[in-house]
Amino acid sequence: MIDTFLVAERTMVTGNGDSVAAEVSGASTRAFLLTLSITGVVEQEAIELSVLVSGDGATWEPKPIASLPQKFYAGEYPLLINLADKPDVRFLRAHWEVSRWGRGPTAPRFELGIRLREVPPELLGAPTGTETALSR
Numbered sequence: 001m002i003d004t005f006l007v008a009e010r011t012m013v014t015g016n017g018d019s020v021a022a023e024v025s026g027a028s029t030r031a032f033l034l035t036l037s038i039t040g041v042v043e044q045e046a047i048e049l050s051v052l053v054s055g056d057g058a059t060w061e062p063k064p065i066a067s068l069p070q071k072f073y074a075g076e077y078p079l080l081i082n083l084a085d086k087p088d089v090r091f092l093r094a095h096w097e098v099s100r101w102g103r104g105p106t107a108p109r110f111e112l113g114i115r116l117r118e119v120p121p122e123l124l125g126a127p128t129g130t131e132t133a134l135s136r
Contacts, residue, residue, distance in 0.1 A: 002027050002118040006094050009113035010039055013047075019094040021057050022116055030083040031119040034066075034094065038074045040111030044102035046070040047110055051081055054091040064095070080119075092116070 006019035024032065036049050049071075050064035066081050083089050098108040 001120070002032070002116065004117075005113060005115050006034075007112065007114040009037065010111055011113060013096065013098060013110045013112055014107055016097045017095070018052075019114055021054070021091045021093045023057070023090060024083065024092050024118075025090040027118045029119055029121050029124060030086070031124055032081045032083070032092070033117045033119055034079045034081055035115045035117075036068060036071065036077040036079070036094075037113045037115070038071060038077070038110060039113070040109075041072070041074055042100070042109050045098065045100040045108045045110070046072050047096055047098045047108070047112075049077075049079070049094055049096050049114070051079070052093055052095055053083070053086065053089040054093075055088045057091040060093070065089075065092075 002024060004022055006022060034051060047070065048068065050067035052060045053065050054060045066079055068077055068079050071077055094114050098110060100106050100108040
């Protein structure tokens with residue numbers, strides 16, 4: 001069961017960037033929950049998060065497989081990623097872009113973490129082998 005941080009909790013982000021790559025080929029399901037946890041922000045700034053995939057960990061598809069709209073406030077933001085129709089995907093990573101506007105310093109500053117968890121088969125409604133004749 002995959003449960004890892006792509007970006008460690010309470011990491012300070014001041015510019016655009018990419019997380020570490022996570023290998024997902026060993027997952028028992030092809031569904032994942034990515035959670036962006038923003039624990040610190042300053043006024044008048046935004047972050048956009050997207051998810052990129054790769055078959056070899058070196059060449060990344062240019063178009064994100066999933067993304068979150070801009071976020072401006074502290075909180076937890078979940079994103080469900082379904083790779084069921086992408087059997088060639090072996091790696092996944094997060095990419096973020098930050099911006100800041102208004103008066104004062106223009107450098108953005110987010111304190112955040114990005115966690116990736118595999119969704120268990122029982123939550124997906126997949127047969128587990130323990131169902132009874134009545135539940136079919």
